[in-house]
Amino acid sequence: xxxxxxxxxxxxxxxxxxxxxxxxxxxxxxxxxxxxxxxxxxxxxxxxxxxxxxxxxxxxxxxxxxxxxxxxxxxxxxxxxxxxxxxxxxxxxxxxxxxxxxxxxxxxxxxxxxxxxxxxxxxxxxxxxxxxxxxxxxxxxxxxxxxxxxxxxxxxxxxxxxxxxxxxxxxxxxxxxxxxxxxxxxxxxxxxxxxxxxxxxxxxxx
Amino acid sequence: xxxxxxxxxxxxxxxxxxxxxxxxxxxxxxxxxxxxxxxxxxxxxxxxxxxxxxxxxxxxxxxxxxxxxxxxxxxxxxxxxxxxxxxxxxxxxxxxxxxxxxxxxxxxxxxxxxxxxxxxxxxxxxxxxxxxxxxxxxxxxxxxxxxxxxxxxxxxxxxxxxxxxxxxxxxxxxxxxxxxxxxxxxxxxxxxxxxxxxxxxxxxxxxxxxxxxxxxxxxxxxxxxxxxxxxxxxxxxxxxxxxxxxxxxxxxxxxxxxx
Numbered sequence: 088x089x090x091x092x093x094x095x096x097x098x099x100x101x102x103x104x105x106x107x108x109x110x111x112x113x114x115x116x117x118x119x120x121x122x123x124x125x126x127x128x129x130x131x132x133x134x135x136x137x138x139x140x141x142x143x144x145x146x147x148x149x150x151x152x153x154x155x156x157x158x159x160x161x162x163x164x165x166x167x168x169x170x171x172x173x174x175x176x177x178x179x180x181x182x183x184x185x186x187x188x189x190x191x192x193x194x195x196x197x198x199x200x201x202x203x204x205x206x207x208x209x210x211x212x213x214x215x216x217x218x219x220x221x222x223x224x225x226x227x228x229x230x231x232x233x234x235x236x237x238x239x240x241x242x243x244x245x246x247x248x249x250x251x252x253x254x255x256x257x258x259x260x261x262x263x264x265x266x267x268x269x270x271x272x273x274x275x276x277x278x279x280x281x282x283x284x285x286x287x288x289x290x291x292x293x
Numbered sequence: 294x295x296x297x298x299x300x301x302x303x304x305x306x307x308x309x310x311x312x313x314x315x316x317x318x319x320x321x322x323x324x325x326x327x328x329x330x331x332x333x334x335x336x337x338x339x340x341x342x343x344x345x346x347x348x349x350x351x352x353x354x355x356x357x358x359x360x361x362x363x364x365x366x367x368x369x370x371x372x373x374x375x376x377x378x379x380x381x382x383x384x385x386x387x388x389x390x391x392x393x394x395x396x397x398x399x400x401x402x403x404x405x406x407x408x409x410x411x412x413x414x415x416x417x418x419x420x421x422x423x424x425x426x427x428x429x430x431x432x433x434x435x436x437x438x439x440x441x442x443x444x445x446x447x448x449x450x451x452x453x454x455x456x457x458x459x460x461x462x463x464x465x466x467x468x469x470x471x472x473x474x475x476x477x478x479x480x481x482x483x484x485x486x487x488x489x490x491x492x493x494x495x496x497x498x499x500x501x502x503x504x505x506x507x508x509x510x511x512x513x514x515x516x517x518x519x520x521x522x523x524x525x526x527x528x529x530x531x532x533x534x535x536x537x538x539x540x541x542x543x544x545x546x547x548x549x550x551x552x
Contacts, residue, residue, distance in 0.1 A: 098414045099386045106367060136414040204416065206466065206496045207519065208338055208549040209295045228296065228549040230338075230369060232416040232465070249295055271369050271391065273333065 088284055091127035093149060094118040097140035097168065103133045106270035110277065112284055117149075124152035127161055129284070134168030138193070138235065139180035141172045154186060162261045162286045164219075170257060170264025171235060179235050188262050189242055193235045196250045204234040205249045209267075211256070211275075217244035219263045219282050220256060229255070229265075229272035229279075236266055261288065296549045297513045297541070298520035299534050300339040300498060301332035301527060305374075306346050308354045312525065326361045332527070333368045336534040336551030340366060341394065341468075341522065344374030351375070356388045363389025371419055373468075379408040386413055394468055396421040397441040400448050400455075403462055410463035418466075419498075420459040424452040424485060425472040435488045440472060452485065453492045460493045467497045468522065474502025478525070481508055483516035490517040498522055506540040513546050 090112045094100055104114050117123040124130070130153060134140070144150045157163050165173050172185045177193035185192075196203045208228040213220045223245075236253035239246055244263070247255035257264045263283065269276035303310045303325055310328050311319040322328070329340045342362060344355045352375065359372055372385045373394030382393045399405050399420050410418045423440045430436035430451070438447035439455050456467050469489050471482035481502045490497040496519035499512045503526045512518045527533065538548040 098412075099391070099417070101363075101387060101389050102391055105363065105389060109365070109367075135416055202494050202496060202519065204465070204495070205295065206416070207295050207298050268369075271367065273368055277367060 088128060089113045089115060090129045090131055090284070091115045091117060091123055093124070093130065093132045093144070093153070093169075095132075095134070095140055095143040095147075095149075097137070097143075098133070098135035100133055102268075102270045103131065103166065106277070106280060107131070107284075110280055110284055119147035119149065121148055121152045124149060124156055127156055129286075130156055130161055130163045132163070132165045132169035132172065134166060134172070135232070136168060137179060138168055138171060138177040139183050141168065141185070142183050144172070150186065157188070157262055160261050160288050162283065163263065164283050165264035166270075167233060167266060167268060170266050171237060173257060173262060173264045174237055177235050188259070189237070189240070189257060191238050191240060193237050195235050199250045201250050203250075204232060206232045208272075209247050209249060209255075211245040211247060213245045214243060217256065217258055218286060219258050219265075220245055220279060221282050222278055223275060227275045229267035229269065229275055231255075231267045233266060261286070294547050296338070296547045297518070298338040298498075299336070299509070299537060299548065300341055300371075300520055300522050301329075301337035301534060302341040302343060302500075302522045302524040303328055303332075304343050304345050304524070305355070305358060306344075307351065308358050311345070325358050326365065329362045329370070330365050332534060333366055334551070336538050336549070337368065337523075338549060339369040339371065339520070341371045341373065343394070344372070346375070352381075352384075356384055359385055359388035359390055373419070373421060379405065379412065382409045382413070386417070392417050392419050392465070394419040394421045396423065397444075399459065400439070400441055400450065403458060406459060406462040406464050410465070415463045415465040418464050419468050420456075420464040420466075421468040421470065422452060422456060422459075422489075423470045423472055426482075426485065427451075434484045435492075437485055453488055456489045456493050460495050464495060466495055467493060468500060469497055470500040471502060475500070477502050478504030480504065481512035481516055481518070481521070483512055486512055486516035486518050490519070496520060506537055506544070509537065510541055510544045510546050513541075
């Protein structure tokens with residue numbers, strides 16, 4: 088299968104590409120060629136760094152192309168800032184709108200005695216019915232590195248607790264996001280990426 | 294619950310893992326890619342590859358090693374040793390590292406921290422600090438002297454103020470080595486680690502002095518470390534990550550147990 092990976096010049100794509108290829112995917116990278124988004128079979132939006140960097144998606148016209156692809160039913164996976172972009176926005180860059188697939192906004196972890204950023208391996212509490220996280224057992228660990236997070240809502244596919252419960256994964260139909268880095272999360276992460284690569288619309292011919 | 298990380302450190306010279314006491318009498322300890330995969334399989338939460346060649350000719354060998362090691366590694370992968378510029382860091386990232394560790398070059402030019410961080414994100418920049426307690430200072434621990442890696446003369450920085458500056462400049466983590474404890478196998482310097490960990494809001498990785506499982510439990514408790522580096526404790530067959538973590542879990546330390 089082919090995966091279109093969106094490059095918006097925020098950090099390093101090497102790990103994500105390497106892992107998708109390891110799992111047998113053919114990868115295509117675009118930093119602005121909309122025809123590659125229009126022809127995409129699956130889309131991954133990685134991302135580390137600052138929410139403001141997603142401005143480049145608007146500037147290149149990729150925001151609209153991704154929105155159209157999602158409406159066509161193309162499976163979409165946002166990772167880290169790529170997940171946060173699925174929300175209406177983030178207090179990290181209030182002037183920058185997200186895609187708005189989920190109406191809430193991302194916020195910084197509350198002040199506490201714990202360190203921010205949240206860095207390291209934390210456990211997932213998977214909600215029933217998540218297809219992205221199928222086969223992930225209670226308490227399996229994944230690798231996080233972030234300071235902002237999405238709220239727990241009806242669309243939350245997995246909850247992780249650090250300072251407060253937050254959305255470790257979000258999922259509605261073909262739109263999926265993970266706050267953690269599946270490409271850095273050992274066997275659990277590979278299982279989740281395999282689920283994404285195998286994702287088919289319900290009722291679609293195999 | 295966020296777990297405490299056990300980070301396996303591989304010293305690499307000319308493309309091979311080496312072990313030795315303080316870089317003397319180096320013994321070949323295998324292929325870096327094979328060793329890194331084995332550590333990940335056994336439950337190491339992260340791999341650090343430290344290039345001790347650090348010569349100009351060695352850079353290409355290192356990049357090849359990083360590329361080969363990253364290929365089958367699906368846990369965070371940090372590379373240190375000889376990274377002197379943002380361009381050096383970029384090449385290491387392109388070869389497949391997730392983080393770089395910088396030490397002497399950051400001391401020589403602290404703006405390197407933000408130069409790398411602005412392109413690759415703060416999470417990709419680990420500032421390594423080698424410190425030795427200063428018995429003549431008002432606070433021998435907080436004012437421990439900072440040394441360049443392998444250096445003999447202090448550089449004139451104090452550990453807590455330098456760690457804070459590194460954080461302000463955009464470091465994502467601090468890798469703190471106690472030169473007093475390093476090589477002793479008598480335990481981490483928990484006071485030093487706690488002093489730095491309490492002074493910054495970013496994770497601190499403790500290094501130097503591990504000899505037993507109890508030393509790790511101690512540095513995660515009293516030392517307030519977020520992660521600990523394990524090197525010789527594995528090389529000499531004392532322990533695998535798996536057995537280390539199983540014993541830590543029994544001691545009540547939150548760790549990720551391998552499947």
